[in-house]
Amino acid sequence: MDSQCLVASQKAKRETEDFINSHIDDPNKGWPIFSRVATDFASKWKSLMLEDKLLVWKFKHGSRDALCQIYEKYRDDLLRIAAGLLNETDVAEDIVHDVFIMFVRSAKQFRLTGSLRGYLARCVVNRARNENLSRQRRQTVSLDDTEPLALDSKRPDRWIICSEEFARLSNAMATLPYEQREAVILHIQGGMKFREIARLQGVSDKTAQSRFRYGLTKLRSILFSEVTK
Amino acid sequence: MRPADQTKQFIKNASINSNPDVNEAVLKELINEMDKSQNTACVTRRPDMWRIIMKNPVTKIAAAAVIIIGVLAGAYYLGDSVNIAGTAYAEVVERLHNARTLTYIVETSASIEWMPSIKMEIAFKEPGYMRMAAPGGYVSIIDSIQGKGLTILPPKKQFVEIEMSNLQNDPAQQNINLIEKLRSLPERADEELGTREIDGREVQGFRITEEGLINSVWIDVQSRQLVLVEMEFLNAPGMSGTMSDFQFDVELDDSLFNLTPPDGYTRLEIQVDTDEVSEQNLIEFLRLWTTWVKDSRFPPTLDPTKLANFSMEMVAKGEFINDEQISEEEQHEKSLKMTRGLMFLLKMPADSNWRYAGEGVRFGDAGTAIFWYRPEGSQTYRVIYGDLSVQDVAPENLPK
Numbered sequence: 128m129d130s131q132c133l134v135a136s137q138k139a140k141r142e143t144e145d146f147i148n149s150h151i152d153d154p155n156k157g158w159p160i161f162s163r164v165a166t167d168f169a170s171k172w173k174s175l176m177l178e179d180k181l182l183v184w185k186f187k188h189g190s191r192d193a194l195c196q197i198y199e200k201y202r203d204d205l206l207r208i209a210a211g212l213l214n215e216t217d218v219a220e221d222i223v224h225d226v227f228i229m230f231v232r233s234a235k236q237f238r239l240t241g242s243l244r245g246y247l248a249r250c251v252v253n254r255a256r257n258e259n260l261s262r263q264r265r266q267t268v269s270l271d272d273t274e275p276l277a278l279d280s281k282r283p284d285r286w287i288i289c290s291e292e293f294a295r296l297s298n299a300m301a302t303l304p305y306e307q308r309e310a311v312i313l314h315i316q317g318g319m320k321f322r323e324i325a326r327l328q329g330v331s332d333k334t335a336q337s338r339f340r341y342g343l344t345k346l347r348s349i350l351f352s353e354v355t356k
Numbered sequence: 357m358r359p360a361d362q363t364k365q366f367i368k369n370a371s372i373n374s375n376p377d378v379n380e381a382v383l384k385e386l387i388n389e390m391d392k393s394q395n396t397a398c399v400t401r402r403p404d405m406w407r408i409i410m411k412n413p414v415t416k417i418a419a420a421a422v423i424i425i426g427v428l429a430g431a432y433y434l435g436d437s438v439n440i441a442g443t444a445y446a447e448v449v450e451r452l453h454n455a456r457t458l459t460y461i462v463e464t465s466a467s468i469e470w471m472p473s474i475k476m477e478i479a480f481k482e483p484g485y486m487r488m489a490a491p492g493g494y495v496s497i498i499d500s501i502q503g504k505g506l507t508i509l510p511p512k513k514q515f516v517e518i519e520m521s522n523l524q525n526d527p528a529q530q531n532i533n534l535i536e537k538l539r540s541l542p543e544r545a546d547e548e549l550g551t552r553e554i555d556g557r558e559v560q561g562f563r564i565t566e567e568g569l570i571n572s573v574w575i576d577v578q579s580r581q582l583v584l585v586e587m588e589f590l591n592a593p594g595m596s597g598t599m600s601d602f603q604f605d606v607e608l609d610d611s612l613f614n615l616t617p618p619d620g621y622t623r624l625e626i627q628v629d630t631d632e633v634s635e636q637n638l639i640e641f642l643r644l645w646t647t648w649v650k651d652s653r654f655p656p657t658l659d660p661t662k663l664a665n666f667s668m669e670m671v672a673k674g675e676f677i678n679d680e681q682i683s684e685e686e687q688h689e690k691s692l693k694m695t696r697g698l699m700f701l702l703k704m705p706a707d708s709n710w711r712y713a714g715e716g717v718r719f720g721d722a723g724t725a726i727f728w729y730r731p732e733g734s735q736t737y738r739v740i741y742g743d744l745s746v747q748d749v750a751p752e753n754l755p756k
Binding site: 180181189194195203207224227231232233234235253285286287288289292293295296297316327328329344347350 | 360362363364366367368369370371372373374375378379382383385386387389390393483484501503706707732733734
């Protein structure tokens, strides 16, 4: 756990201890009761603290703990989405890094109108899309032409550490048209509804569903060596 | 398992991990960035103001500004401005940091003849409750966790329910988190003011100047209690305010923050469904504003806080058409239009790149763009002109 997160957890622990001290007279019974109450308390505390609305509220008011929790909560999801979309970990890492930086810089103006997860995911998607477009404009290398994702996770400066399955998936993803890739990643890994994906892509719900379906079919044929008709 | 399900499962299971060292490094960078933002942040909004503005006809905006600036500037002062070297202050800061509840009295006054001093009792309770009580039994309660509020209007036995479920960053909610704001106090004051006596107590003073506001903080030398905060509003000459009677961690019963209206009170509807607000609501507000002012110009800004300050000045200069005679129904309708217009802005996502350029432009000027934004998912911008017509414009053709 990062040191900043410790502050929040230590606060919870302190409150728990205070609670225990004020409720338990017999020290011999202390530990089992402490264990039970602490678990209960931690659970309640977590559900309260991790609730996005409250987190955003605190974050906007300068709470480092809230920033820490948001980061911990969504970092890996965003990295996974970015890596899935881009098939290039360096760029994916840069994008997620930039999204968090911009999120922090715009804290005062930030307006959450939906889910925080959805918002951050959209930021990643938009940047990934821009990256793809800029490559196409430069007519250099498109995302579809990138080298297969290498499992060079041993590099100390590497943020994303891919599993073999993810590398295999990412390489398969790279063969899909970008819109299909987006639909698949956002629906399955981003947990977005087709309506949200459609809005993001500026298409109808049915088109988003079709993109997902075609993408999934092609992935299946690649991943499991099936022949599509 | 069906092949499609198998593929979905494979995608779900294909995991990545993140390097803990890099995680920590990035987090440190984010925290540094946050600190930088905090240090450079200025007072951008005094949250409840816009809501009050919306509930008043335009000639009363100034009065609303007095009340709200008074209430909220104190919160901003405490939250944003000061940390003073010195043990007395350090102890106050510590107490603020640890406060679970906080109550105080705020009193504002303005050197405007028809504007009386206003005194309100403020109570905060974690995790996000606020209660403001004014003479005459007027009470506003905000529950920021639920995103709901209640205002009680005794004269006509009415109550107003505030429902901002789709506007999680409603500025009205921002103010409530005073306790949280207090935990991020900056490091120093601008000036030490020496000692003086207040009600027989020797107090030590510190002055902090921030954008638009001078605060003088007085702390009891002996007890090290926060005694008084004096506020002077630079953007509203003649306005001043005090905060006093601070009490930390007093027991505040939950019933104080109960959102159930009293028996016998009837509902006054001002609920705004932010899902439904649109560009048209902003246009209606802009049109409405031009009917309020004598020269038919659009508002100088769409920032609710600045708009209130400008309105104060405009009231003083007699730039508004006197509409004191309008009925309550008309007032209500106008307030609703204003609310919905500004809601449209509040709801707009950050990447809409909206910009307002209506200052000084008169209604009817079809050649001047006064507002533009990029709707979600659109490649082009919507541009509103001075005659309130709207066109889709490519980014490269936007006004410079």
